[in-house]
Amino acid sequence: MVFDVIIGRSKKDVEKFGKEGTIILGKQYVQMGQTTSLSNPVYMDVAGAHVMFIVGKRGSGKSYSLGAIAEGISDLPLEIKQNLSILLLDTMGIYWTMKYPNFQDADMVRSWGFEPKPLDVKIYTPGGFYALYRNEGIPTDFPFSIRPLDVAPEDWCISFELAVNSAEGVLLTRVVQELNKKGTSYDLNEIIRLVKEDTESDLVSQHIVSSQFEKARGWGIFSKEGTPLKDIVAGGQVTVLDLSPYATMASGWAIKALVVGLVARSLFQQRMLARKTEEFKTVDAAMHYFTKSVEEKMEDPLVWLALDEAHELLPNGSKTAATDALITILREGRQPGISLILASQQPAKIHT
Incomplete structure (x- = not known):
């Protein structure tokens, strides 16, 4: 007998809400004698906050699954998806293809009852590469940048592979903290200038630190203004x-980890603030917003954050600039409404 499998939803909620606010993930393999077939549809609750771990060998469909989840959220009824946002942190440059219909696998797509179609995906590219991508015809919609003001001294040290308590780490921390005390945004040139003018450090330390920030300037992702979080995390948007x-x-993975860490930390802070101001009376209403008798659009949507190659960003036995922020979401993301999807082919290397 075929029946629906709904992941992430209690029996009580299944009886109350059914499949509303869920997306289809696939079908369950059922073996009967010598025959193995796809039978029971498997759905996942996306109206609540969850942590999801996708594991499989190379080429098994992990990245495809992340794209399918994004598409499922995009296809939800407006009254639900307007209060959800999904952000794919694309470390390998593969999700731009969702802008185009999947004609390559058209037969398979139709066998599941769907038609190949483009997805309204908003692609953000680091500002230093945006013009190049546009000129070469590589799909991108908007430039993305982060403010040096938002990077903690420890994150700079991790990204530059400098010990926090070393002479270079102390110099870096002192300069960044002095700039932060002013309460105004600044660029990398200002950091480099103050490092070179510092009177409490030796010339070797100044040269090492200033060289690291010169290198960071080449990453093409820092600006004084930065990209507002509300632009990249909007209701109903993929x-x-x-x-x-x-x-x-x-140091490519160190750069990616720095960006992921900043985005994750900012999302958590935004959602914690929003959680305090939203007109919810119970946790159930907060986690299942669409069930309220009067449908309204939230100012700050509930967020799904998806990461591929997660073992590189949240490694077991070491720390990246993304580690603390991701662990915070893993442990505390449910209440503010942040869901996290981690995908990896090496689960043993993930932080536990």
């Missing part, structure tokens, strides 16, 4: 943050 320009760059 956003791809393309970090693939760093795939072949020296």
Whole structure:
């Protein structure tokens, strides 16, 4: 007998809401004698906050599954999806293809009852690569940048592979903290200038730190203004943050981890603030907003954050600039309404 499998929803909620606010993930393999077939549809609740771990060998469909989840959220009724946003942190540069119909697998898509179609994906590319991508016809919609003001001294040290308590780490921390005290945004040139003018450090330390910030200038992702979080995380929007320009760059994963960490931390802070101001009376209403008797659009949507190659960003036994922010969401993301999807082919290397 075929029946629906709904992941992430209690029996009580299934009885109350049915499949409303869910997306289809696939079908369950059922073996009967010598025959193995696809039978029970498997759905996932996306109106609540969850942590999801997708594991499989190379080429098994992990990245495809992340795209399918994004498409499922995009296809939800307006009254539900207007209060949800999904952000794909694309470390390998593959999700731009969702802008186009999947004619390559058209027969398979139709066998599931769907038609190949383009998805309204908003692609953000690091500002230093945006013009190049546009000129070469590589799909991108908007430039993306982050403010140096938002990077903590420890995150700079991790990204530059400098010990926090070393002479260079102390110099970096002192300069960044002095700039932060002013309460106004600044660019990398200002950091470099103050490092070179510092009177409490030796010339070697100044040279090492200033050289690291000169290198960071070449990453093409820092600006004094930065990209507002509300632009990339909007209700009903599927956003791809393309970090693939760093795939072949020296310290590429350190750069990606820095960006992921900043985005994750900012999302958590935004949702914690929003959670305090939203007109919810119970946690159930907050996690299942669409069930309220009067449908309204939230100012700050509930967020799904999706990461591929997660073992590189949240490694077991070491720390990246993304580690603390991702662990915070893993442990505390449910209440503010942040869901996290981690995909990896090496689960043993994931932080536990």
